[in-house]
Amino acid sequence: MGMTMTQKILAAHAGLDRVEAGQLIEAKLDVVMANDITGPMALPIFREMAENVFDKDKVVLVPDHFTPNKDIKSAENSKAIREFAKAQGLSWYFEQGKSGVEHAILPEAGVVVSGECIIGADSHTCTYGALGAFSTGVGTTDIATGMAMGELWFKVPPAIQFVLTGKPGPYVTGKDIILHIIGKIGVDGALYKSMEFTGDGIANLTMDDRFTICNMAIEAGAKNGIFPVDAQTEEYMKEHSKKSYTIYAADQDAEYDDVVTINLAEVRPTVAFPHLPGNAKTIDEIEAMEPIKIDQVVIGSCTNGRISDMRKAAAILKGHTVHPDVRVMVVPATQNIYKQCIKEGLIDIFIDAGCAVNTPSCGPCMGGHMGVMAAGEKCVSTTNRNFVGRMGHVDSLIYLASPEVAAASAIAGCIANPEKVGDR
């Protein structure tokens, strides 16, 4: 029996010819990443094991969650990892002003490439599977161990194969596809497993679509999400990275726990209702309901803060104004994306429409700072989680959607179909 793509990467990093699902292995790590919430907590644990990181080119720190710092405690935490990065001489420390949301900046800066074994002390580390890497989120003790030793134990996951066919229609993006998938399999539908995407439909997905899809693999409980490497992936890596990369492919006779076929042409703009990313409803189902009035829209995050997301939101908002009862925050995920938005006139469109444009940060996504909601408020957000209290008060509600649905909703004042934004 052959191996899945994930299993091949893990076998190579464990120095084994083959591995099988359920096997416990210790694998070498290519990238070990932490942020300003998990990093400071890891430092005292790290110091119990080592004085120096295992490789200063492979340990990456990104202050992005509570930055620009929201209070004294978060400033102290950022200071701790800044000083650590300096003292250790880390090659990859992303300071405010040259930074962005971790899962947008790492691919953009070329820190992560295909074939690598990557851990990050952030659950959305699974994003880099879009490049054909094995990449998974871990906690603080695991990351401290990775920083010290350059290896970590893993249980080799079984996989579900998702065969994507066809071409998505207009206004259907990576976000709609992953929300559709989570709606179908549930928030624990891929628990402990890999989500391996394949099929001829992949050619119709941009790299940004693939990042969004892998980003939310964790919302189905998955250990990782992964795409095969194609010409688009290689082009992306050559443009962004100087690192050499390895391409792995699943064996023809790889074993999968399940095979799920998704015809992308049949996926509709999709929204996840409170309080689970799996509560998916199509825009058509929503249009048949009483209008859901909203108070806030957030466009950004590691899920949907990339340049194509900004372009899509701006294309909807252009020439329109935000509904008077709605506050909109646009958060480009990195400084480069922000700059590109300025260059292309997107920031003008956002500001003219009445949106607040914020500096790159995780900010509103987890209710840490910026855009925190009051009791009873509703938000359409391009982020990844709509749990109880995630963006503020326990009685606030989050609807997860694509940038286009979010932008259309900002104009309408209720959850709206981007296909029907009126001519200007």
Next chain:
Amino acid sequence: MKALGHVFKYGDNVDTDVIIPARYLNSFDAKELASHAMVDIDPTFVERVKPGDLIVANKNFGCGSSREHAPLCLKTAGVSCVIAETFARIFYRNAINIGLPIIECPEAARGIEEGDEVEVDFDSGKIYNRTKGTEFQGQPFPEFMQKLIAAGGLVKYTNSKKEK
């Protein structure tokens, strides 16, 4: 090693945002985190929990974020064991790494109610509901994880491996 206490019972998909909301994550002080444990799902949990008490939940306990603050705040609040049908994978790893005992046991998750007095024997994986007089067999940890736990967690395991 045993756990004995009263049960706090929750449903499916108890996520890390309700276990310890992000607004408290500017600290990683265990006691401070513990003072906010479960606040967004059960605001009176911290007042009511006594050392040794257990949490029993249905499927996918601890889904969401990678924050190790979640198992840490439960352990520090006095929770002696979490029993669930299934755990989200990062929470599972984190709990083992910081020494919060967790057991997957769908039968126990279904057969234990809020307030029941429950005893757990970690060596055998046996879960005894004293209130109802029923017994369940939890899934034992794989051998590697037992080694990890016996060593006193991942840090000590790593250090002992280095010395070899």
